[in-house]
Amino acid sequence: MEVFKALRRYWLKCIGCGREYPGSSRLYTCPSCGDLLDVVYELGDEVSRIPWLKNYDLRPLGVWRYRELLPIEDYEKIISMNEGGTRLIRCRNLEHELGVREIYVKCEGDNPTGSFKDRGMTIGVTKAIEVGAKTTICASTGNTSSSLAAYSARAGLECVVLVPAGKTALGKLSQAIVHGARVLAIRGSFDDCLQIVKTLSRDKRFYLLNSINPFRLEGQKTAAYEIYEQLSGAIPDRLIIPVGNAGNIVAYWKGFKDLRNLGLINHLPRFVGVQAEGASPIYKAFIKGADEIEPIKDVETAATAIRIGNPVNWKRALKAVRETNGLMDMVSDEEILQAQRILASREGVFTEPAGATPIAFLIKAVREGLIARDERVVCIATGHGLKDPDIIIKSSRKPVEIDASPDHVLQALDAQRKPFKTPSISS
Ligand code: F0G
Numbered sequence: 181m182e183v184f185k186a187l188r189r190y191w192l193k194c195i196g197c198g199r200e201y202p203g204s205s206r207l208y209t210c211p212s213c214g215d216l217l218d219v220v221y222e223l224g225d226e227v228s229r230i231p232w233l234k235n236y237d238l239r240p241l242g243v244w245r246y247r248e249l250l251p252i253e254d255y256e257k258i259i260s261m262n263e264g265g266t267r268l269i270r271c272r273n274l275e276h277e278l279g280v281r282e283i284y285v286k287c288e289g290d291n292p293t294g295s296f297k298d299r300g301m302t303i304g305v306t307k308a309i310e311v312g313a314k315t316t317i318c319a320s321t322g323n324t325s326s327s328l329a330a331y332s333a334r335a336g337l338e339c340v341v342l343v344p345a346g347k348t349a350l351g352k353l354s355q356a357i358v359h360g361a362r363v364l365a366i367r368g369s370f371d372d373c374l375q376i377v378k379t380l381s382r383d384k385r386f387y388l389l390n391s392i393n394p395f396r397l398e399g400q401k402t403a404a405y406e407i408y409e410q411l412s413g414a415i416p417d418r419l420i421i422p423v424g425n426a427g428n429i430v431a432y433w434k435g436f437k438d439l440r441n442l443g444l445i446n447h448l449p450r451f452v453g454v455q456a457e458g459a460s461p462i463y464k465a466f467i468k469g470a471d472e473i474e475p476i477k478d479v480e481t482a483a484t485a486i487r488i489g490n491p492v493n494w495k496r497a498l499k500a501v502r503e504t505n506g507l508m509d510m511v512s513d514e515e516i517l518q519a520q521r522i523l524a525s526r527e528g529v530f531t532e533p534a535g536a537t538p539i540a541f542l543i544k545a546v547r548e549g550l551i552a553r554d555e556r557v558v559c560i561a562t563g564h565g566l567k568d569p570d571i572i573i574k575s576s577r578k579p580v581e582i583d584a585s586p587d588h589v590l591q592a593l594d595a596q597r598k599p600f601k602t603p604s605i606s607s
Contacts, residue, residue: 190251192217192394195496203251206311208381208392216493217394218434219251241265241409243299243402249438251398252306259305259335263298264402266290268410268558273526274539277605278546282556284416285529285539286407289564293355296428296562297327299403300396304389305331313387314338317380319373320390321424321485322352323563328389329359340386342366342373347484349532349568369479371490374425391427392492400428404435407558408444416449416558418551420538423453423462423508424486426493428562433500449558451506453497454537456481456516462494466501466508473498482513482571485534485563511540517575518603519543520565525603530565543605 192201196215201207209216239245242265247255267287274283288296305328308316315338318328325341325348332339341356345365356363366373374390381388391397407416419436421429429451436448455463459479465472476489491497501508511519516533519540524530538559545551565572580596582588 190219190221193220194218204311206384206387208378208388208394216392216496219394219398221249221251223248241406243302243399246402246405249405250303250402251395252303253310257306257309258302259309259331260302261292261298261330261334263291263302263399264406266403266406268407269527269529271523271527271529274522274542277526278542279553280542280546280551280557281554283542284411284556284558285523285527285531286403286558286560287529287531288403288560288562289531289535289567293323293326293330294351294564294567295323295327296400296403296560297323298331300391300399300427300431301327301331301389303399304328304393304396305335305337307393307395308332308337308387308389309335311387315340315386316389317341317377317386318389319343319370319377320348320352320356321370321487322348322567323485324390325361325363326352326355326359326567329356329361332361333359338362340364342377344368344370344373344487347487349484350570351567369477370425370488371475371479374490374492390492391425397427397431397434400431401435401438403560404432405439408436408439411556411558413444414556415445415447417555418452418506418557419449420452420454420541420557420559422483422486422534422537422560422562423455423497424459424488424491424534426453426462426491426497428560429453429500430493430496432560433496433504448504449506451501451504452538452541453501453506453508454541455508455510456483456486456534456537457510457512459487459489460510461489462491462497463508463510465494466498471498481516481533483516483533483537484568485532486537509541509544511537511544515540515544517571520572521603522605523561524565529561531561532563532565532567533571535561535563535565 194210197213271283291298317340339361458481461473479489520536
């Protein structure tokens with residue numbers, strides 16, 4: 181393992197004023213100007229010759245396959261549950277129906293706690309241990325809390341999570357509870373929760389693991405490396421990503437830029453960030469051509485995971501879509517829930533509402549002629565559908581209850597010839 185340690189050096193760099201700080205600093209934002217921090221690396225020679233390193237081919241697909249590009253000193257001490265290595269599946273039924281050449285879905289619900297957050301938490305919680313923290317803390321719309329609770333439990337750390345009261349899917353809440361986190365339901369929005377944990381984390385007792393923590397995004401960027409490998413080195417024409425606090429889109433952008441810096445690809449996919457209509461401050465700034473977002477106070481969407489009005493990573497999210505000749509868009513709750521059912525009923529992939537926003541965008545974009553028919557499109561399904569089963573049950577016909585005999589089954593089937601109406605893409 182010593183050979184790996186010798187390969188690279190990393191430090192923190194402010195995305196606003198450019199000031200630099202040691203990689204071992206316990207900082208979330210720049211002490212000088214208050215902007216966010218990025219992790220930058222000086223890579224050793226060996227890393228720049230990929231496929232790199234001894235035994236690389238033997239490492240399973242996943243976050244730690246790329247350990248030379250991650251800011252962890254001691255690989256032996258990582259807190260991991262083999263996160264990443266999620267399926268990238270081709271959706272031939274959708275390709276056929278939409279008339280698009282190649283459509284893939286990256287199933288991030290495959291991760292240990294059912295969402296992409298685990299990619300970041302394996303790094304973030306390992307860092308918490310490295311800096312000697314005893315308690316982790318986060319604000320969450322749900323998935324961050326599930327993930328932080330699980331990884332903190334594994335690391336033997338106390339975990340505190342703040343969620344907006346009445347607006348968190350039950351599956352996510354149950355995960356945070358079962359992993360032993362102290363869960364506080366705040367009468368307020370996610371943005372209120374985040375403000376509180378930012379204030380509390382000035383106290384060294386709490387180690388903050390929202391996506392303002394620069395180390396979390398380092399884990400999340402590995403999804404871009406995986407897509408590159410899963411497509412055998414081909415670059416998607418378009419990458420469609422749900423956007424809430426906007427950390428994940430920034431992480432993918434960084435991942436693809438790394439691949440370019442390493443000389444593995446020569447251009448980036450066009451990035452599309454998708455917000456929910458009732459929580460779309462970055463989209464609004466994008467269409468106005470503005471350089472600042474206007475935070476939205478009264479956010480509302482059925483995609484509770486992305487019910488966020490004041491996203492912290494907005495600046496780099498706007499840059500990611502602008503620099504890749506991409507765009508920000510928004511979709512309505514109706515479009516999101518329809519897309520969720522379309523993906524489930526056509527391709528067998530059950531993702532939560534936020535994870536279906538890329539499909540909702542894709543359907544709309546094809547209808548409006550925004551996507552060329554010969555494109556290779558990758559949609560990121562960020563979380564598993566079982567996180568939020570209520571939303572399906574509430575909007576579906578209940579199963580009919582019948583007596584226990586084969587005849588009753590046949591009668592019931594006859595009585596409802598078309599029991600499950602699958603939504604039509606053209607409607
Ligand atoms: N999709 C899902 C399923 C999410 O849980 C989130 C964010 C996003 C997309 C958006 O990612 O914030 O990086 O733009 N969930 C956070 C949480 C906010 O607390 O679980 P983002």
